[in-house]
Amino acid sequence: MTPLLSFCIAIIFVLALLSIITTSVCEAIIYYFRTRATFLLKTINDVLNDGLLNKNYCQLLYDHPQIDLTRKDANSLPAYISSSNFTETLIDVLCRDYENANIKFIIDDEGNTKVKELPAMDQFNTFKAAVRSMNYSDLQILLTGFIKRSANLKELQTNISNWYNQLMDRATGWFKIKIQRWLFFVSLAVTIALNANFFVIVENLWTNNQLTQNVAVMAQDYVAQNPNASAVTDSLAQKTAQQTLTILESTNLPFGWRQCPIKANAGFEHTWYGTAIGWIVMGVLLTFGAPFWFQLLSKLVNIRKAGVRPD
Amino acid sequence: MPSYINCHAHTFNARHVPEYFLSFRVSNKPEASFLGRLFRTPVVGGLVLKMLNMSANGKKYANFLRIGEMKTQDVIFEDIKSKYPAGTRIVVLPLNFQFMGAGKLNIPYTQQLAELKEVKMKYPDECLPFVFIDPRMGTAEQNMDFVKSYIDQGFSGIKMYPSLGYYPFDSRLELMYEYAQEKGIPILTHCSRGGIYYVGNDVPDEFQNPQSFNPPANLPTPRFTFKKPMEDFKNNFIDPESYYEVLLKFPKLKMCFAHFGVDDDKPYPDSSTTPDDNWYEKIVNLMDEYENVYTDISYSLTQDKFMAGFVNDYKMKFSDKVKNKILYGTDYFMIEQEDHCTEDWLFNNVKTLLGQEAMDKLAYTNVEDFLMQA
Numbered sequence: 001m002t003p004l005l006s007f008c009i010a011i012i013f014v015l016a017l018l019s020i021i022t023t024s025v026c027e028a029i030i031y032y033f034r035t036r037a038t039f040l041l042k043t044i045n046d047v048l049n050d051g052l053l054n055k056n057y058c059q060l061l062y063d064h065p066q067i068d069l070t071r072k073d074a075n076s077l078p079a080y081i082s083s084s085n086f087t088e089t090l091i092d093v094l095c096r097d098y099e100n101a102n103i104k105f106i107i108d109d110e111g112n113t114k115v116k117e118l119p120a121m122d123q124f125n126t127f128k129a130a131v132r133s134m135n136y137s138d139l140q141i142l143l144t145g146f147i148k149r150s151a152n153l154k155e156l157q158t159n160i161s162n163w164y165n166q167l168m169d170r171a172t173g174w175f176k177i178k179i180q181r182w183l184f185f186v187s188l189a190v191t192i193a194l195n196a197n198f199f200v201i202v203e204n205l206w207t208n209n210q211l212t213q214n215v216a217v218m219a220q221d222y223v224a225q226n227p228n229a230s231a232v233t234d235s236l237a238q239k240t241a242q243q244t245l246t247i248l249e250s251t252n253l254p255f256g257w258r259q260c261p262i263k264a265n266a267g268f269e270h271t272w273y274g275t276a277i278g279w280i281v282m283g284v285l286l287t288f289g290a291p292f293w294f295q296l297l298s299k300l301v302n303i304r305k306a307g308v309r310p311d
Numbered sequence: 312m313p314s315y316i317n318c319h320a321h322t323f324n325a326r327h328v329p330e331y332f333l334s335f336r337v338s339n340k341p342e343a344s345f346l347g348r349l350f351r352t353p354v355v356g357g358l359v360l361k362m363l364n365m366s367a368n369g370k371k372y373a374n375f376l377r378i379g380e381m382k383t384q385d386v387i388f389e390d391i392k393s394k395y396p397a398g399t400r401i402v403v404l405p406l407n408f409q410f411m412g413a414g415k416l417n418i419p420y421t422q423q424l425a426e427l428k429e430v431k432m433k434y435p436d437e438c439l440p441f442v443f444i445d446p447r448m449g450t451a452e453q454n455m456d457f458v459k460s461y462i463d464q465g466f467s468g469i470k471m472y473p474s475l476g477y478y479p480f481d482s483r484l485e486l487m488y489e490y491a492q493e494k495g496i497p498i499l500t501h502c503s504r505g506g507i508y509y510v511g512n513d514v515p516d517e518f519q520n521p522q523s524f525n526p527p528a529n530l531p532t533p534r535f536t537f538k539k540p541m542e543d544f545k546n547n548f549i550d551p552e553s554y555y556e557v558l559l560k561f562p563k564l565k566m567c568f569a570h571f572g573v574d575d576d577k578p579y580p581d582s583s584t585t586p587d588d589n590w591y592e593k594i595v596n597l598m599d600e601y602e603n604v605y606t607d608i609s610y611s612l613t614q615d616k617f618m619a620g621f622v623n624d625y626k627m628k629f630s631d632k633v634k635n636k637i638l639y640g641t642d643y644f645m646i647e648q649e650d651h652c653t654e655d656w657l658f659n660n661v662k663t664l665l666g667q668e669a670m671d672k673l674a675y676t677n678v679e680d681f682l683m684q685a
Contacts (some may be wrong), residue, residue: 049417051416051417051418051419051422052415052419055418055422056417056418056419056422057427059326059417059418059422060422063382063383097425100432101425101427103428103432103464104463104464105431105435105464105465106465112436113435113436113465114435162337250519257313
């Protein structure tokens with residue numbers, strides 16, 4: 001194996017490990033502040049909050065027992081709503097709203113209050129009547145479109161489900177973009193917390209051949225044992241971060257404030273400005289994300305092993 | 312004796328108020344918005360509540376906020392219902408905050424009413440919802456139609472809150488009064504210097520030159536001269552004197568002046584109270600003059616000074632005519648801000664001070680008369 005290849009594998013392995021820690025921290029923040037659930041609420045609210053002309057159907061949807069009971073507790077929000085759940089609830093919300101508006105309370109001869117309801121209609125026709133009774137709005141146009149393309153309740157459900165799935169696909173993309181903006185700051189925070197100066201690590205790996213070889217071997221073993229290491233889930237974020245940190249420590253690379261203090265009269269990479277630039281470079285590189293670094297690492301490890309045997 | 316009635320309670324919550332709702336408590340809108348967001352932030356909001364709970368003074372605000380942050384109106388209704396014996400009826404008063412100048416609503420007022428209707432579906436005999444009206448919601452015809460549509464659905468009365476920025480004699484309320492008088496529909500209006508009020512940056516011309524449906528002769532121009540702060544100017548909207556214009560035209564109107572015209576700053580008129588400032592006395596005079604003018608002791612009943620003066624007047628001064636038109640109500644959940652003022656403590660306190668017979672009148676006979684429609 002060429003020293004240059006080992007050097008590349010070692011440096012990318014370090015970047016991949018730090019990326020996992022960054023992603024884990026990011027996932028923990030998302031989980032703690034319920035960012036995913038709040039984003040879902042905002043996305044649905046943008047479509048269903050018709051409060052100026054009609055009602056805030058988003059609020060009604062979230063208050064409906066079918067969604068409400070999926071909350072973990074009173075203060076949490078669902079982080080995921082399936083298309084079937086969304087569709088059934090939305091149809092029911094509009095039907096109930098229409099039916100409730102037509103309910104009257106009557107006091108009988110004995111002084112008891114009785115509820116007088118509309119004659120029962122099937123859900124498809126109730127939904128049509130509900131949408132017709134709405135004031136003209138973007139949401140009303142959207143719902144009217146679903147009705148026009150549907151001959152019965154099943155088709156209506158399919159149309160709404162398909163539209164919701166498309167909306168969620170886009171929302172997933174919007175969420176990734178939103179998180180990407182956070183990732184740089186989280187990367188920088190992790191870099192500073194670990195004092196992971198890019199220049200110091202590169203210098204150590206470049207000058208210490210034995211260290212580079214050891215780290216490259218560790219990388220090869222790690223890729224073999226953890227083919228899905230870059231997939232961090234929010235609930236396992238803390239555990240993943242701790243395990244990765246342990247591996248990072250075992251590389252014997254210069255991390256941390258004790259091992260790698262800032263020195264005024266040392267080389268560029270050890271000065272305060274060199275350290276600051278080293279952190280920023282590391283922070284920028286980590287924003288590429290764990291999947292990117294792991295794919296690159298896998299490719300390099302395969303080259304080192306002279307390629308993967310074809311199936 | 313059938314079950315009692317609490318004639319004054321609220322079940323709206325933080326979701327029904329506009330973004331800058333807290334503007335009447337803090338000096339500026341960004342601060343109000345920030346505080347509102349702070350309480351709604353998952354972790355921070357919980358911490359603030361925990362910190363408030365650490366002090367005796369903070370505890371009462373924490374409880375007030377706890378109820379205000381309850382998710383839906385039925386949960387809040389169940390909270391007050393649990394504090395009374397089964398079968399107790401509760402008048403629920405919604406509010407439309409759309410025109411108070413504190414930003415837009417996240418949930419439209421009609422949705423608040425739809426939620427309230429759901430509460431009534433769950434508790435048809437115990438929940439007695441009123442419909443709130445603000446003349447700025449539409450024309451005289453639209454306002455009358457709006458109120459009528461809800462009364463036809465089974466709502467029990469009409470709620471007004473002029474401090475939010477309108478006069479009770481507004482010409483856009485005339486048809487509604489006509490309808491209410493004809494059908495004997497009760498109207499309950501806020502009448503206390505305390506509480507929320509208009510916080511908008513602009514002062515509409517109608518604040519100074521309102522369109523009355525029954526204006527007195529020789530009015531000056533402007534009729535009301537605006538002077539800051541709004542906290543003082545808003546008293547023009549709610550002064551019981553303003554209601555003469557309404558009652559002269561609709562003398563049979565069933566009108567209840569909430570809180571007996573007092574507030575926690577001045578819980579009972581004393582030697583420093585001028586006749587013009589003495590809303591308590593003005594309400595008693597209106598009750599003497601008009602057969603269907605009522606008052607309730609909600610919120611005021613939390614003040615020891617009020618209770619001392621009121622109990623004395625009830626026993627020594629008030630005529631039977633007045634006594635027959637005083638209603639029991641608590642102003643749940645606003646009273647949670649007052650020390651030791653739980654629903655059962657307040658109820659027992661009034662009963663102890665006035666006696667069982669008077670309590671039966673206040674909390675049953677009088678309220679039944681008030682709520683009875685033609």
